[in-house]
Amino acid sequence: MKVLVPVKRVVDYNVKVRVRSDNSGVDLNGVKMAINPFDEIAVEEAVRLRENQLASEVIVVSCGSAASQETLRTALAMGADRAILVESDAELQPLAVARLLKAVADREQPGLVICGKQAIDDDANQTGQMLAALMGVGQATFASRLVVEGSAIQVTREVDGGLETLALKLPAVVTADLRLNEPRYATLPNIMKAKKKPLEALPAASLGVDIAPRLRHGRHEEPAPRKGGVKVADVAELVGKLKNEAKVI
Amino acid sequence: MKTLVIAEHDNTRLAGATRHAVTAAALLGGEVELLVAGDNCGAVVDEAARVAGVSRVIRVEAPFYRDLLAENLAALVLSLVQLKLYGNVLAGSSAWGKNLAPRIAALLDVAQVSDVVKISGRGCYQRPIYAGNVLVGVESDEAVQVLTVRTTAFDSAGDVAVDGAPAPVEVAEAGPDLGLSTLLRREISRSERPELGAAKIVVSGGRGLGNGDNYQRVLTPLADRLGAALGASRAAVDAGYVPNDYQVGQTGKIVAPGLYVAVGISGAIQHLAGMKDSGVIVAINKDPDAPIFQVADYGLVADLFEAVPALTATL
């Protein structure tokens, strides 16, 4: 079974982004970029499946500009077998990405797709669910445990009240939550090896799907900062403030 | 143009998130109908019909809606939208709503807007991105607007007056059973405490607590005294101090209680994303430079193992 893992290049999670002075967007000049943390977890899970002989091949795919090659190389260094760059310099919104991924899935016929649960830039949390709909297959989002059993999977999901476990027929789409696994670090020899692994670039236009943005993003602003608070000297002062000043207890 | 709000429930009770979604739906103009799809969910239908602002309840029952799984529900909503020409489809931005709404949008071939915090009219929204560090205006001309709405940003819709008439209930036909997924089990934490997402006071613990025993020993008495819900940072959940559903943050629960007490939490942006809209924030941390103090109204630089028991004793 082939496993397809969509990975997105995003601003590193440690960076606190700034809005451009004309409010037209976020200033990404010189900002550190990285593989979306959830996608790193998805890659790790797929590589473990192959290492445990439950998958035959791990294919990573990224939709975006040529810079996303770097992200794909990171995934290859973690152990993915080959990479596909669906290249486009246009803004790609989740529905467009889902369509591109559907086209790639039609070509590759994966038994399982593992996405990240959300991209930490747009925080959309949509693409995996949309892809599952377009493929007409089952979905198990926010996965914290994945067990492959022949042509079916069992997935434990993190839901609001706790956990739930689903059984799904394959093919299916799973989205990875933080506690699915702890991704490995790519070792230097594996980073070197990754440079020789196949990376195919496909122009997005060659996949024949409509990727025009449907949503317009207007004004970007930073939320009003909280007013600076005070440090209290001790517990007694804290209780006094909560009772008499804030009146919350 | 009519709006369809999809009810989240467990066949017994309506989830709180749905009431917030009803309030948001009213801002789109037009009538608000509430879809209750489930199995033996009469109690939910009755509750739904009494939610103020709901003009009609659509009741659909079949055994394969019992667990409210996304595949069958999305297929049902697609057919209802085509049949009844809803212009908008809304769900609360809970784990359940986030799982379902994008699947519906893709079936309808429209974009979806996640985690809406402001509605200025149909097709005109605001939502947070980059862990809440940026708010962006979003405009959409899609024929059907599919939204998930952040519950902390919209009030909870109450009930109609005791002598008021409940909304009419219309029974609709079930959609297909696609048989793509089945629920094997749910391990839902039972707690006497207020629900994290709805609590007026939240006491949250981080890695500073050291282990799960400490978490319980130090924080439970404080939460009991305050009648508070308990929450946690990702680090505390990852380390197994508490279950996953305690996590507050970008990828956990978004809370906005009147009082949020952060104990032994450093204040990473991903954590702040989940609590910085709280009314009053208290931070107890031994590191005077911890970023949590930048958002705290009252910061106490102290060893939590001394400060928290002292606080509990003083209250």
Ligand SMILES: Cc1cc2nc3c(=O)[nH]c(=O)nc-3n(C[C@H](O)[C@H](O)[C@H](O)COP(=O)(O)OP(=O)(O)OC[C@H]3O[C@@H](n4cnc5c(N)ncnc54)[C@H](O)[C@@H]3O)c2cc1C
């Ligand atoms: C993609 C992604 C998503 C994430 N999502 C979330 C999320 O939803 N929610 C979330 O919380 N995090 C999230 N994180 C993790 C986040 O980046 C931080 O790692 C995490 O919040 C840190 O938790 P913490 O503050 O408990 O631990 P630490 O950062 O280790 O802080 C512990 C604090 O305890 C204090 N302390 C220690 N001992 C004592 C003592 N005796 N008395 C008083 N204070 C003490 C220390 O001074 C320190 O400030 C996410 C990360 C990523 C990459």
Ligand SMILES: Nc1ncnc2c1ncn2[C@@H]1O[C@H](COP(=O)(O)O)[C@@H](O)[C@H]1O
């Ligand atoms: N441009 C992209 N290229 C490849 N995968 C993507 C892209 N955008 C989103 N994804 C996948 O979809 C997941 C959810 O993204 P989102 O719906 O944007 O929050 C990510 O974690 C990725 O696995």
